[in-house]
Amino acid sequence: MVELNHSHFMSLAIKEAVKAYEEEEVPIGCVIVANNQVIAKGYNQTQRLNDATAHAEIIALTSAFNYLNSRILKDCTIYITIEPCAMCAGAIRWAQLGALVYGAAEDKCGFSLYKPSILHPKTEVISGIEEVVCAKLIKDFFIEKRR
Numbered sequence: 001m002v003e004l005n006h007s008h009f010m011s012l013a014i015k016e017a018v019k020a021y022e023e024e025e026v027p028i029g030c031v032i033v034a035n036n037q038v039i040a041k042g043y044n045q046t047q048r049l050n051d052a053t054a055h056a057e058i059i060a061l062t063s064a065f066n067y068l069n070s071r072i073l074k075d076c077t078i079y080i081t082i083e084p085c086a087m088c089a090g091a092i093r094w095a096q097l098g099a100l101v102y103g104a105a106e107d108k109c110g111f112s113l114y115k116p117s118i119l120h121p122k123t124e125v126i127s128g129i130e131e132v133v134c135a136k137l138i139k140d141f142f143i144e145k146r147r
Helices: 006-022 056-068 086-095 131-145
Strands: 029-034 037-043 076-082 099-104 124-127
Touching (some): 006 056, 006 131, 037 056, 076 086
Antiparallel strands (some): 029 076
């Protein structure tokens, strides 16, 4: 696998999260990378699409499957601003992604709460990339919502 610049790709996922924030969606963004190039991106659109499954990861995964014409993404890395939920982790498992990189932990419903792991055993997990920025974005969003 090619050496990836995790901060660079996470910054692109953050840009996707900002789009969600601007649309008053929970600000989570995602990009999927293959051969050091972004092949798919997404941000939460559950309100816009009136679809509880329209998470950033699901939208990006669907785009990546279509781009590669494959349901397996073992040579890809997914970058997500917040630790994926169980639903998204299950989708990541079935896609057999090579690596999952996320910014901030999700203490209430993140996949890491589940033991054994929901992820495919060969998926490498890297956390804490641009963690402060990712955590601040979602924290600010919910502070605004509670005003």
